[in-house]
Amino acid sequence: MAAVTIWNEFRHEREDDDVAAVYPDGIHATIADALAADHTVQTATLDEPEHGLTADVLESTDVLLWWGHEAHDEVADEIVERVRERVLEGMGFVPLHSSHYSKPFKRLMGTSCSLQYREDGASERLWVVDPGHPIADGLAESTELPKTEMYGEPFDVPEPDRLVFVSWFEGGEVFRSGCCYRRGNGRIFYFRPGHETYPIYENETVRRVLRNAVAWASPTEGSPRTFGKRD
Numbered sequence: 001m002a003a004v005t006i007w008n009e010f011r012h013e014r015e016d017d018d019v020a021a022v023y024p025d026g027i028h029a030t031i032a033d034a035l036a037a038d039h040t041v042q043t044a045t046l047d048e049p050e051h052g053l054t055a056d057v058l059e060s061t062d063v064l065l066w067w068g069h070e071a072h073d074e075v076a077d078e079i080v081e082r083v084r085e086r087v088l089e090g091m092g093f094v095p096l097h098s099s100h101y102s103k104p105f106k107r108l109m110g111t112s113c114s115l116q117y118r119e120d121g122a123s124e125r126l127w128v129v130d131p132g133h134p135i136a137d138g139l140a141e142s143t144e145l146p147k148t149e150m151y152g153e154p155f156d157v158p159e160p161d162r163l164v165f166v167s168w169f170e171g172g173e174v175f176r177s178g179c180c181y182r183r184g185n186g187r188i189f190y191f192r193p194g195h196e197t198y199p200i201y202e203n204e205t206v207r208r209v210l211r212n213a214v215a216w217a218s219p220t221e222g223s224p225r226t227f228g229k230r231d
């Protein structure tokens with residue numbers, strides 16, 4: 001059982017009735033519901049002091065999930081640095097969907113993290129391309145998500161250490177939807193599904209992926225990380 005913090009920007013749900021109809025208590029609440037049976041879950045949102053990510057909160061977090069979209073720039077650089085440092089120490093980090101453009105993910109990747117997109121509500125087929133990977137545990141070889149926003153390649157991220165999912169879209173585009181990285185002691189899993197106007201986080205396959213991703217990204221005890229001059 002991991003100590004999970006789910007961070008959500010939590011603006012669309014409060015500003016837009018269409019989004020509130022899909023996620024009435026916020027995207028973070030729906031994700032919390034998907035994880036609560038397996039993990040200890042707390043949530044944090046942008047408009048809380050320190051965005052809900054105090055040093056104490058991060059210190060006690062094994063895995064941080066992140067959903068942001070319209071207010072990436074409002075995340076204080078000091079908090080971004082705090083997240084980055086905790087990842088290097090070993091905290092797992094799972095940026096979701098439009099969080100490809102979040103400050104912590106861009107900072108950890110070092111590239112633009114840009115991609116193509118089209119918000120047309122067409123279908124997506126999410127393919128497992130690494131069937132033995134722990135994040136794919138219990139999944140079918142592919143899953144159709146009937147209404148999604150398209151993300152297309154090129155996706156300007158570093159080559160992932162392991163690629164777990166590739167999506168195909170009705171418009172013909174493809175996308176690397178599940179990318180694993182290591183930064184310092186921390187494990188990072190970028191997962192694409194999750195647009196705010198579609199109930200993607202109600203989908204059972206998506207929820208299984210989130211649970212698997214938390215288990216995979218949880219820190220292991222490891223060995224001390226010591227640097228610098230030795231006597």
Ligand code: ZN
Binds near residue numbers: 196
């Ligand atoms: Zn979106």
